[in-house]
Amino acid sequence: MPTLTLAAAQSVSIAGDLAANLRTHLDLIAAAADAGVELLLFPELSLTGYEPTLAAALTLDGADAHLRPLREACRVAGLTAVVGAPIQGPTGLQIGALILGADGRCRVHTKQYLHPGETPPFVPGNGGDLLEVRDVKAALAICADSNHPAHADAARAQGADLYLASAVIGPTGYPADSALLAGHARRLNMAVLMANHGAPTGGYACVGRSAFWQTDGQCLVAAPGDGPCLVIVRRHAGVWQGELRALRS
Template sequence: MFPLTIAAAQSISIAGDLAGNIARHQRFIAAAAEQGVQLLVFPELSLTGYERGLADELAIVPDAAILQPLRDLARAVGVTAVVGMPIRLSDNSPVLIGALVLGADGSLGVYSKQHLHPGEEVVFAPGAGGEPLTIGTDTIALAVCADFSHASHAAAAACQGAGVYAAGVLITENGYVADTALLQGYAAEHAMVVLMANHGGATGGWASAGRSAIWASDGLLIAAATGTGSQMVVARRNSEGWSGAVVAVEPA
């Protein structure tokens, strides 16, 4: 079993402040590199905030030049980063909730949210998902928030051979217990490590619960953030198994 280090970026997004949020993401990517992280996953719509009213205006094509500094940094420090962004696959296509995979090798991958939360259909169209990632010998499947509320989504990831199921989310206090029970259950049921990256602060009129977490493939908690705030939850695997840590990340 090869070593693997993954992390959930519990970042704080400022509404519509793409430049500022990019700077905050750069801080997280740099901090992840210091921790030897290979895969860093950000919350749903992390680069704009969960701002449905701004999504049409802010949506970009995945390879837009504005994200090049993030792509360059990810490649320079050797961290694959999954960032949340409203996207269009072409200039006139519907807006999707995207998770863009900025590869440590300079590649660009696209995952789009398949299962919308009620109310999101006013702004967004359902996406088509995306191919699993490969890091070393590990297969990682992605999810965005309401995707994981469908048991079939996690089951499909397991059928694809995923050993890690990584979700960028926005979960409030009211939904936290039920949602994390689902995620923890998937870990045990499908023998997958499950990562949940939640927002570190309020966004889009919703108060995030924070408490991003990573569970081992037997369902046991590896590590979780304490409440809200700018934190990174890290899980490391070596020959002796998994260990976890929580690292504070100073906002830009």
């Protein structure tokens, strides 16, 4: 059975600087491709930084010309990347994730559960469909989504065996949030991959420590702290192995 390789991209975003953040994403996609990654998960609002006051001027959609280099890089590398950006939805401004497929297509997923401080400017979204990489069915959670057990329960009921959490987590929130993610894995027999920002964003001193939890709730591999890196997991013959790759800032 061929090895399946997934990774969390612990990226560093510059507030509102889409051009610089696109370059960072391209570098991380290239590094992931070099490692044979098939699914690459970025943190919440990774393309713009977690900047609610700037979000309305930075919205993206799947057809946006800014995304063409990322979409082409994913197509050439044969990987799927999940990147974060504000979305102008039918009911207002939403926190979105753009799923850039290995086939060159783009799908949009939106955050369903907002923190109290996120509204306004954001309104809740409707989530999205599961994404599939070979025999793995993955559900996407955008930060606060994963704080609600009902969200993880619904993902498992839809057939997900992998939970992807794009996050913005600071030092005070990390113990509780990581315990929740480990609990989802153990309670639902569903592996969890979490990507956190590797530097401060939107006033949050993000701690990094992106991680992967196996279905028994045990953390297989985690970044030791902040800074840019890839947290890579490989599954061969049903067994997961972890790897860390530090990257230059």
